[in-house]
Amino acid sequence: MERAIFAGGCFWCMIQPFDSLPGIQSIFSGYTGGYVENPTYEQVKAHETGHTEAVEIIFDPEKISFSDLIDIYWQQTDPTDALGQFEDRGDNYRPVIFYFNEEQRVAAENSKAELAASSRFKEPIVTAIEPAQKFYLAEDYHQDYYKKNPENFKRNHARREQFLKENW
Incomplete structure (x- = not known):
């Protein structure tokens, strides 16, 4: 098993796209990249x-690759907005692909370069690519939020969903 950590705004919205894919063992909401423990x-x-809100994915690279996960990640975010995502504003919602090794770093950098070269977006691709740091689990009520609170999730996800329909 390998790990991936992605930040793309509210972690509630980042669980569902990865949750039921073959090869995903687990996915958790949490915090990473900061200087305060727990x-x-x-x-x-x-x-x-x-810290930034993020999701940690434990996956089987024999069934789904890190590059596949990055492709899915791009389709959940606005990679041109470094100051948050959709209605979630601030550094705690910034988009980041965290990497655990050189192979993941290269895959992330190459994918970002490919997206930039695609001209899909008029603005520059500003999603950060950073070394993984300690990941802290979010409180229980944040885990699987989209399943536990579907109506509130739908309301919170509406702007993101509209952007994704228009751009992907």
């Missing part, structure tokens, strides 16, 4: 930790 949602939301 951050809480309230601390991250208040910009007190340097």
Whole structure:
């Protein structure tokens, strides 16, 4: 098994696209990239930790590759917005592909370059690619949020969904 960590705005919206794919063993909402140990949602939301909301995916590379996961990731985000995603604003919602090794870093950089060269977006691709740091699980009520709170999830996901329909 391998790990992938992606940040793309609210972690609630980043679980569903990966959740039922073959080769995905588990996926969790959490926080990473900051300087506070064991951050809480309230601390991250208040910009007190340097952390970004993210998802950690444990996957079987024999069934789904890191590159495949990146392709799915791009289709969930606005890669031209470094200051958050959709209605989620701030550094705690910035888009980031975190890598665990050189192979993942190269795959992420190549994929980003391909997206930029595609001219799909008029603005530059600004999604960060950074080394993975410790991942802290979010509180239980954030895990599988889209399943537990489908109506609220749908409302929170509406702007993202519209953007994705228009651009992908």
